[in-house]
Amino acid sequence: MESSEEKVVAVIMVGGPTKGTRFRPLSFNTPKPLFPLAGQPMVHHPISACKRIPNLAQIFLIGFYEEREFALYVSSISNELKVPVRYLKEDKPHGSAGGLYYFRDMIMEDSPSHIFLLNCDVCCNFPLPDMLEAHRRYSGMGTMLVIKVSAESANQFGELIADPITKELLHYTEKPETFVSDLINCGVYIFTPEIFTAIEGVSTHREDTANLRHVSSFEAFHSLTRTLSKDFVRLDQDILSPLAGKKQLYTYETMDFWEQIKTPGISLKCSALYLAQFRLTSPHLLAGGDGTKSATVIGDVYIHPSAKVHPTAKIGPNVSISANVRVGAGVRLIGCIVLDDVEIQENAVIINSIVGWKSSLGKWARVQADGDYNAKLGITILGEAVTVEDEIVVINSIVLPNKTLNVSVQEEIIL
Template sequence: MGVTEVILAINYQPEAMARFLKDYESKLGMKITCSQETEPLGTAGPLALVKDKLIDESGSPFFVLNSDVICEFPLEKMIKFHKAHGGEASIMVTKVDEPSKYGVVVMEETTGKVERFMEKPKSFVGFWMDIGQPRYYITGLGLYLDSLRNKGSSKLSSGSHIHGNVLIEESAVIEGDCVFGPNVAIGPECVVEEGVTLSRCTVMRGARINKHACISNCIIGWNSTVGQGACIEDMIILGDDVYGYDKISCNGRVPPS
């Protein structure tokens, strides 16, 4: 049996997060529990809040993941490795361009046993990226979509209007004469009207893109609207329920709501 329960350590808008996650419990077939921090507890502190859930009589291991990292996690290989060596914990590491920025690991070459946190880490096949900043989120989206392509995933969209990797949720409504790609994700319950061009962007749940809008290198937040004929590009980020006026042109700053 694989992962059956996910526990999320949350702080900001816990009620909204809990409502959002309810949809995914049935979709993913697993229990999702939220553990709220009433004060900042640091990186490891939230684990103490759910200690009783993590440590039980079964002695089953659990994964600890940062939510702002996108990665092709080899979880099955990792759990087999962990059970085989019998140690207290296992850490997955990879190479990065700036090791000093993330911290690095020195390990015993033959066994993988961690000796200290100083030198270059061991790599794995796949991808990894910290997506805690918007521009890295867009790059991380591209890595994820590339991963789906390499696996031959049926989730990716196809058609004459699709250029490169594009992911469209089934409940999204797409009108004609649109051009999507590369690296586009359109969330559930979105509406994209005719003649829209999207590239290197994420359109989140419930957003609406009106006719002939052009969006590039942007994040369109939940329930937001981009006006007819609008052109927004270069890391414009619309938050929740923001309205961008018709024919507005924005480059690198948040438009008025």
């Protein structure tokens, strides 16, 4: 029976600067979790989903970025949501379960009955209240969000087998070499505080094993202690796999959208997914316009209030325009993210591209790509402070920061 006194906390794993290398050049100066999707920082989407959890006491962000990089955002989002959001910096990477355990005293200070654990680089509709309800029915230690994907792509993720009736997790394997199942782990979980006992058990077992082993050479000893570091505990291999089939872990399947945000290409796709979701959750964030007093807006578009967009511009679908952007007359934008302080001059065109902070496009310039989110050059990326001169065309290319393009390029990486 649910008690009105029960408290819930949420923990969001945000990683650190050694992660997210595939997100370059967009993560050079901005932590990946703060990169905007649909006009909101990536981490904002799971945080705002947590706000819908009943009896939510606190939200923790755990990572190993410097605290100053998150200080401003954490302060503003706490005020906006009226829920305490705290950033906890790891001294070193502890793994997804190890990081949770490292801060267990802070996480448990409100004596929560349940702990949500989310990964920041996941894009979905985060059905957290429904998960909580299902988790209470299952009466297990943990419930994980799962989704069916194509058999060809399943091995990129954690594959699992669940009982079709009880939804119990029966088998779990991370990125298997042979096909196991088209049901995969979404990286969103809810646990009871018993999870800490399970993590502690892994650490204790590792310590005991390390003490028992007699290793002859220094190299072997070094490799053993590295592989068996007692405070680095992975949630998937060290917790989910061993506990599968023991009536402790259960699954909740989502029929909605889900993506893992590993690359800038996928981030552009996720921005479009979140814009579409705004129609249901936050219609006030979507721009409108018919080309009379304001620009013509087609489909789902976010325009920051400080952006200046000429009434003859045509924007959308799936466009996100950040703060202090200037969009000139006759500009056409389709399927793109335009970051802060960008200037787009008359009649320029941007399609399937991300335009970095403080960049500028000249008159009649064209920046575009095929829009294959999974291909290395499937979208065009302009890094920070890139200048594309008048009438220059940039197709399916990545341009690193602080470059000036005065000749057209196609399928190139401009270092």
